Amino acid sequence: MFLKTNLFKAIKFKNPVKLPLSYWILVCIRFMLTLLPQSGYIHPDEFFQNVEVIAGDIFTIDVARTWEFNPQFPIRNIFIPKIILGPPLNFIRIIHPFMKYYFNIDLRTPYFLITIPRLFICLLSLINDYCLYKICVLYGQNFRNRLKLFASSYVVLVYCCRSFSNTFEMMFFSVLLLLVAECMHKSDKVIYHNEFLNEKYDQATTPVEKVKIFKLMTHLPNHSLNFVVILASIVVLGIFNRPTFVGFAFPPIFFWLHRGLGSKVVGFKDFHYRIITLIISGIPIFLLLILIDSSYYGYLTMADIDMLKISWDNWVVTPLNFLRYNSDMKNLNAHGLHPRWLHVAVNIPLLFNVLGFTAFIMLFIQTYRFARGKYSKLPKIQSITGLMLFSLIIPVAILSLFPHQEARFILPVLTPLVYLYGNHLYPNDSDGPNFRRLKKMLLYLWYAINVTLTIFFGFIHQGGLYPFTRSLHTEIKNNYGYHFHIITTHSYSIPTYLLQLESTTNIYKDKKTGHSYRLAPTTFINKYGSMPMRELFLTVNDVLSNAEMLLHKRKRKYRIYIASPCSLERKIRHEANKYHYMLVTEEFMYYPHFCSEAFPEFPKEHDQFCLGHNSTQTNQSEAVDLTMLQRISCFLRRFCLRVYRVSPTNYS
Structure with missing residues (x-):
């Protein structure tokens, strides 16, 4: 009885302990930054790959459905965005009438439309924190330092609160790591006790003793197929979210399959049994996601089912289309080709800065030890360190094989990176004075860099587009019936769903006449990239010519706006002066706004444009030399978004 009691006590997990106050402060900062809201605009995909499309379905409004959601060749799964973004957007749709009626608060405005979904994603991002915490507690590691480091990363403060598919991928990856870590932990304990009891059974001398030990062996918990259905479902969901998840899922699944392999109680029979069960367990969710996508994109209809006219043409597998699209080098070239060393040389330092460099140093040391044959100083393969190490290296290596590489593609590796090397930035008792000072300096550098990058990517990068969209929404709402033409250059696209434009694709019915009709579009958003x-x-x-024609023929009033970085002001005014019948006047200016597509030049000493475009000092003899302070001030002022209104010269 004593042996049995202690056996099951040993298999139980450790009790969780309290989290440090500094961590909770960082979590509060994460939510506060989201509530402000963050006006920075990292990449168009944060809107157009998810929330733009889902908002169009829920609010039945006009949105920009990108090529990825083209029914002719869809490459994006609709289920994951719907289950993540559907609840907050449906919350806005349901609560909006009541808030409007009782409190006169309009929830269908850019602020709430951008903040409420982000708050929900921010809440979900705590899944990553929880998984890291549980893994640390499970294996007796210092979770306090790691959690503080994790929560202070700008990747968590900015990226993890946005609706990137990479953000969702990071959640799936963290959960997968936790489940596999729990399975490894439990299997190690069960296998150890199983081998111990087998040894005791062989040593037993009496039948009674053998029976007692045999009963204890039968009471050992099953461990071989732990979480198999959940693991298979997460892998399938992750692949449908982003097919690149194969690279992230491979190390955890590999370790899950190899648990205990080589011991006396686990053999290749168990290994193959696990593979077959894992594949079979993933089939139901795989078929369900295909069914959902096929129905959403119109490949499978109720009429086809009723008439039993179902063939291979009725099904669409979005991950397969994704792979087919990206296997064509011409398609990748359209999105930009990058050198294969970009993730290692640029993206890891950009995303993880001090922690990334620490990882490079530690991996170099471990490679050196391996080359010198010092295997005892290397982490064991079937250990949590081995799992985290492979979960860091293999996804980056696999994604580096593809010529299109963006920093956000490797966001999920932050979890194993913090687990492995997060504690290295904190001094410990064995460190000497110089080493302690170095670690403190690196820790302060970590916080300084992440604060800077949080401000930059959270509020400055393309930061003028959100306040412009907010002003534009108000103007469209207050000038019903006007035609609005918005032209953006050298900037990202405006998220159309924030404007809440009435749908021009839905068919409406006139109650009096019974005639069906569609609304004509009144707002036109044109993105021209870096067009000359x-x-x-x-x-x-x-x-302008078409708008004037509609004004005179149909009395259709209009407004035309050009949104451009302030660094292009001189070029815009120079080109506008060639059209004597066109008046281009500054309407709005939003600061700050960083745009790498139109990075401003540092003003020269005689740059009179810094004094204002109305300056009459055109003669070189009358020119005023600028001081260095004036030149720096002028340079910083050019990081803004300027909105011009275009009208005919006789406009009043």
Whole structure:
């Protein structure tokens, strides 16, 4: 009885302990930054790969459905965005009428439309924190230091609160790591006790003693197929979210399959049994996701089911389409080709800074030890350190094989990175004075860099587009019936769902006449990227001519805006002066706004444009030399977004 009691006590997990106050402060900062809201705009995919499309379905409004959701060749699964973004957007849709009626608060405004979904994602991001915490507690590691480091990363403060598919991928990856870590921990204990009891059974001398030990062996918990259904479902969901999840899922699944392999009680029979069970367990969720996508994109309809006209053409497998699309080098070239060393040389230092460099140093040391044959100083393969090490290296290595590499693609490796090397930035008792000072300096550097990058990516990078969208929403709402033409250049696209434009695709029915009709579009958003200024103004001229024609023929009033980085002001005014019948006036200015597509030049000593475009000092003899302080001030002022209104010269 004593042996049995102690056996099951040993298999139980450790009790959780309290989290440090500094960690909770960082979590509060995460939510506060989301509530402000963060006006920074990291990449168009944070809107157009998820929330833009889901908002269009829920609010039945006009949105920009990107090519990834084209029913002819869809490459994006709709289920994961719906289950993550559906609840907050449906909350807005349901609560909005009541808030409007009782409190006169309009929830369908850019602030709430951007903040409420982000708050929900921010809440879900705590899944990553919880998984890291549980793994640390499970294996007796210092979770306090790691959690503080994790929560202070700008990746968590900014990226993990946005609706990137990479953010969702990070959640799946963290959960997968936790489940596999728990399975490894439990299997190690059960296998140890199983081998111990087998040894005692062989040593037993009496039948009674053998029976007692045999009963204890039968009471050992099953461990071989722990979490198999959940693991299979997470892998399938992760692959449908982003097929690159194969690279992230491979190390955890590999370790889950190899648990205890080589011991006396686990053999290759168990290994193959696990593989078969894992594959079979993933089939139901795999078929369900195919069914959902096929129905959403119109490949499978109720009419087809009723008439039993179902063939291979009725099914769509979005991950397969994703792979087919990205296997074509022409398609990748359209999105930009990068050198294969970009993740290692640029993206890891950019995302993880001090922690990334620490990982490089530690991996170099371990590689050196391996080359010198010092295997005893290397982490064991079937250990939690081995799992985390492979979960860090293999996804980066696999993603580095592809020529299109963006920093956000490797966001999920932050979890194993913090677990492995997070504690290295904190001094311990065995460190000498110089080493302690070095670690403190690196820790302060970590916080300084992450604060800077949080401000930059959270509020400065493309930071003028959100406040412009907010102003534009108000203007469209207050000028019903106007035609609005918004032209953006050298900037990201405006998220259309924030404007809450009435749907022009839905069919409405007139109650009096019974006739069906569709609404004509009244707001036109045109993104021209880095189009040369001459071609841009040819387009602006066409828009102005068409708008004037509609004004005179149908009395349709209009407003035309050009949104451009302030660094292009001189080029815009120079080109606008060529059109004597066109008046281009500054309407709004939003600061700060960093745009790498139009990085401002540092003003020269005689740059009179810094004194204002109305300056009359055009003669070199009358020019005023700028001081260095004036030049720096002028340079910083050019990091803004300027919105110009275009109208004919006789406009009043």
